[in-house]
Amino acid sequence: MSDVHAPPTAASGSVGLVTSACILALIGVGFSLAHFIWPTPLFFALFMIVGQGSFGLALLLYVIAIIRDLRKQKVL
């Protein structure tokens, strides 16, 4: 039987963080590629605000996932 109601573990939390980080970083890279291909002020503004913003958030989530893992392994 599926344990969909099981409480979230630290590992499942980290999976969620890493998955979110990947998706956000992909969005950031997507805006970056769009502005390389169409170098207009609009795409540049989107790259600066949305692209770099989501990439920054992705890095933050990734760092949180790493810190969680290190704490779990009692390194920190």
Add this chain to the structure above:
Amino acid sequence: MSHEGLFSGSTENVMRWVAGAGIVLGLAAAAVMIVVLLRKPEWRVTAHAKWALLVGLLVLPGMTMLSGNVVGFHKVKNSCTQCHTMDPWVNDMKDSKSTTLVGKHYQNRWIPDDQCYTCHTGYGLAGNIQAKIGGLGHVTHEYFTGVPDVIKIKRPFNHETCLHCHGESAKYLKIEQHVDAEMKPKILTGELSCFECHAAPHPRKKP
């Protein structure tokens, strides 16, 4: 067709290379992240995934973003007014009858190209959060609240921008106040703003 060689050192050609590198790095980053996302969720927290993501989520996208900044700022250096709400002031700068400081700089070609960018690049290559918040404020003015009649600079204008060109010029050094023992240190440290004595570079009110 361009007459420049593939390895010409011109700025445009260098930017083409940087943009090309940015595209390759961005595609490589996207490939790594897509592979990670296509694997089983449990694999994403393994040591292998961490190493893959160190490259695919940190190094490659970081380099893509950096090259994006370099190329982007280069490409839009002449299009500032498309996002920033400075049209009336830029029009004043280009007006041959303008007597403002920026007008004189423009008419005399003291700054031959990229006039806005030359004086307003205080926020650095990577662009920082303050600049982004400021840019969002400009977008709000442009589309919702309208351009105010009186503009105020958020932070004092960096005196080093003026001194970068004027600081050691013979004309500058001829002015008694600029080399005065009491005033010189104040000018060099920014304690005494250039605009205490010189007129405001842009008109205070909407021209």
